[in-house]
Amino acid sequence: MELLLAIFLAVLAAFVAIAFYYEHPRAEIPHGFSERRKLYVLHYVMNLGFGLATFLDKVGIVSEVHFLRVLMDTIPPFEDKRLLIKDLRFERVKVRIYQPQTSKCSQRRGVLYFHGGVGRLGSIRAYERTCRYLARKSDSVVVSVGYRLAPEHPFPAQFEDCLAATTHLLRTAQDHGVDPARVIICGDSSGGTLTAAVAQALVNRGDVPKLRAQILIYPFLQIVDLNLPSYQQNGRVPILLKERTVILGLKYVNKDLSLIPEIFKGCHVPEDLRLKYQKWVSPDYIPQEFKTRGYKPSPTHPPSEETHERYKPLLDPVFSPLLAEDSVVAQLPETFILTCEFDVLRDDGLLYKKRLEDHGIKVTWCHLQEGFHGTVFLALFGGAIAFRSGIKGLKKIVSFLRLM
Structure with a gap:
């Protein structure tokens, strides 16, 4: 039976x-x-x-x-007796701390990790392999942040939890064997969005130490233009299809899906904001080498006031960090950005890289020529699931951390 x-x-x-x-x-x-x-x-x-x-x-x-x-x-973690692992709460936020036991160093760098999952999926458990790997290979204290998920906890609860966990660690770093001057925040996909938003929120804070760096792994950074070259070239490349990107994003912020075609046309951006954002979000700022696989300028469609009002929260820098003001971007810490050639979000990373460099921020850029969205996360599974590009990306992230 x-x-x-x-x-x-x-x-x-x-x-x-x-x-x-x-x-x-x-x-x-x-x-x-x-x-x-x-x-x-x-x-x-x-x-x-x-x-x-x-x-x-x-x-x-x-x-x-x-x-x-x-x-x-259900993803099984690696067994690793070289790490001391404990569950705590930073304020109201669940965290899991991974501390290497092999080094005599009393004050290590600290890495806060914000997992991906479009604000609705993912967990400390699902990212066990990622955080254990980073702690072991970079000899860092890694804090995996178990932020609250939508729809039970509506946006921006996820950002608020990540910000609260970060400020708590910055204030109590030494209690966890972390040098407060060497705290790095890191995240993949929507976790990269949260990383960028938290870094921006901290630039004018004088009550906590400054972040040492931020690591953005194929982050989602804007919803102004969904017809950039990477969206046109990779709209049907697994695993993050163009349509799936928008559907998951709208579900995250609890918005209906009825006007998705209007968003693809850019009708949710009024003319005054469209002119403002052009200096930050434009295919003109994407290097020509990333247009060789095909790119056709999209026609301009008239904005819709109804569509704008309905989706206005999407243009908040907490959801679209690429839209932050120059005065904020100019104060951001040193940055590592990982982009993948076969990813609809590739150009978000390229545009943010340009903005940061234009303001004199040091950027380390890793571009995976055969990478796709999720390739770094999958690299830790080995065998048939791991892709060579993801393994390369992981090593580049560890190398960057070791320099901090």
């Missing part, structure tokens, strides 16, 4: 995944990508997860977001 049930569930899962695959845009992986088959398999497995989550939600068994969270939390 149990065997029959298992077979039934497996067939059902495969059916749901296939249906989900054909319901959504087909994946397109450039022929120059050397690990194409592996990425296709990953794309199918992700469709299986998303499809099954959607199915279970529609039939009322479990909500989509809770099912995906459970899936992510």
Whole structure:
């Protein structure tokens, strides 16, 4: 009986995944990508997860977001006796601290890690491998921040938790074996968004030590222009399809999905703001080498006041850090930015890199020529799941940390 049930569930899962695959845009992986088959398999497995989550939600068994969270939390961590691991709270925020035991150094660098997951997914548990790796390889005290998730805790609760955890560590660094002058914040994807927003929020704070650096791993940084070259070239490249990017982002801030076509056209940005943002968000600032795979300037569509009012929070620098004022950007700490060639968010990183450098901020840039969104996170699984580009990215991040 149990065997029959298992077979039934497996067939059902495969059916749901296939249906989900054909319901959504087909994946397109450039022929120059050397690990194409592996990425296709990953794309199918992700469709299986998303499809099954959607199915279970529609039939009322479990909500989509809770099912995906459970899936992510089943990721087994590495066993590592070289780390002292403990769970604490920084103010109201759950954190897990990873402290190396092999070094005699009493005051190490401290790294706060903000996980990805578009504010709705991810957890301390899901990012165990990432944080253990960074602590061990860079000989740092790593603090994984378990910020509250939407929709139970609406945006910007995620930012507020990350800011609270950061200020707490800056104030109490020595209690955790951390040099308060060597605190770095780091995050991937939406965690990179949170990293950028927290760094900006701290520039005018005189009550805590300054951050030593920020590390942005393929961050989402703006929703003004979704027709930049990277969006046009990689709109159907797994794992972050263009349409999926916007859907997940709108669900994060609890906005309806009815006007997504208007957002793609840029109708949510009024004319005065469009003129203001052009000096920061423009395909003209993307180097020509990143347009060779194809780019066609998009027509300008008239703005809609209704659309702007409905999606106005998306233009807040907490959600779109690339839109912060120059006076804020000019005070940011040294920065590491990782971008991936086959990622819709590639140009967000390139534009932020330019803004920082224009203001004299030192930037270390790592571009993964065969990277895609999520490649660094997957690198820690080894075997068939790890991609060479992700392994390279991890090593570059560790090298940067060791210099701090």
